[in-house]
Amino acid sequence: MGVSQWIKNYERPKAGREIREIYLSEVVVARVEASGLGILRDCFTTGLDDNLLSAFIERWHPDTNTFHMPFGGISIMLHDVQHILGIPVTGERSDDRVNAQLLPLFDSLDRVGSYAWCAACLAYLYLQLGTASRRDGTGVSGCLPLLQAWIYEYFPKFQPGAGFFLEDRPLIETWDRLPRAKGDSQTFQMYRHSLDDLSSEHV
Template identity: 30%
Template sequence: MLPLCSITKNSYCNSFRISAFVERWHPEMNTFHFHFGEMGLTLDDVEHILGIPVRGLAVYTEDERTPKQLLMDFLGLSGEVAENTIASNAVKGYAVKLSWLEMNFKEVSETDTDERVVCYARAYLLYVIGCTLFCDKSGGFVQLDLLPLLEDLDQVRTYGWGSSCLAFLYRHLGYMSRRKAKQIGGFLILLEAWINEHFPMLHPVVDPEYTKDLPRARHWCLHSESGTSVEHYRRVLDDLLVDEVIFDPYKNRRQNVSDIAFYTGPIRAMSYVEPYLPNRVLRQFGLLQRIPADPITPQRASRGQHTYHVVYEWTEGFWSSPDYHLVPEDKRERTPPGIPWACTNDYIPWLSVFSHQRVGRGLPPVGGRVRQGREEQVRVVLDVVQRALGDTGLGTVELQ
């Protein structure tokens, strides 16, 4: 959890840019759709960007204590103080104001008992989680029912906080994808850093204080951009050339992709259960993209223009034994050298059947650029192949 404390120092998020990406979000697959295919946030991204564990116990509890009991049992409040806290609107349902936590658990004194110090530590961790991993739409509350997970401070590190953060963000991207949604929850610094890692043409600013031992989220300065709009970013993303995208930005930071990144199945953040489908974004692991298997079907779903409610089955055996649920080895074919965007010939035609790969309609290209047609895309690939052949004597490759 310690890396989260340093990540929040640059906490501004560009709402225009985020909105342009949300327009491309397909919650059925938990991926963004572009004219060259799907991309999405993976456990590999979370591991590098946040620097927290993605593998561990699922983050949820079946504890049925009331808000009053939770305040008393885990934060050391008396019954009367707990009741007054709830009556003061510092608590709404099972959510407590972050400002209340900050005000009442700011610092310990030398006279505090060990038990009291532990309560302060729980309050601090709850505050950090509420500001980062499980940030709600308002940014001002955090769920009290997380407290049972913080009961034993030595066990906090055994949870897969990174995977739960991803599940929480997945769900809130789904909420935000509805037409009249105005606010988004989740750890937006994770999303912003992911955009910066994979889309350098959006001109992210590097933090001069960054060092390689820090999480990648610290590599970027999140700043306001004047004169931009959703329409601007929409055109930029529609006009993207496939070779402008960095599919695997971490390849020089690791020897191999962690097996957990290839886990396929449900991930969980408290009551939210979301499908994690790395087979849809294999190029982000340096692998050839092929047509993936069908996405996981929810038990119940209501996905209207203005409503979003889904319930996925939580199968404990999947996440507790992830090594039995990985993308098969025979589906992990490396991309050809110099062609990180490589996919099978049938992939793009298959995707175009159900995916709106461009969002803007009739918009002029950005900076006078013309969208890259299929023939030009082929020319780019052939050019890379030709350079790879070099002086091997294998001849030239021509466009038929």
């Protein structure tokens, strides 16, 4: 399978802050804040390490929802999502799917703050990882910045640099603000070999 095949369909806006300034009216900002997701508005502004993510995705086992490592299985858990993204863990069911373009037509979103955003985020990421890890997988969606931050937290050898803790901000910002080095097929193979050599001492 080609390098970064799973990541090719995921494109992050290159001018995230400018886009927010143009499109987020006061009404929209208020609704985002009420949802409990407002803390994430200034996150996800830098790039993804496609090679690193691809190396992890090919180790995903959908039957167990774990990454298969030499020392055993390991996975993103609900408390990891809350710790990294800083969004609500508990709440009501949030499995109703609605096209985002229809949201302005809703008369009230007062209950959206009670949704179980952590569970919804994790469930969708599990689903996407399962699809992407198949032989015929051609792309991946879901909250890939979460996956990348989780890798940095649990596998320090892959960190792009020294992170810095921001008080009262989600942990994702610790890693989201660091630059990413551009990689190639050799970088992908390096990550593969590094994962092959991992032991429990590296986690």
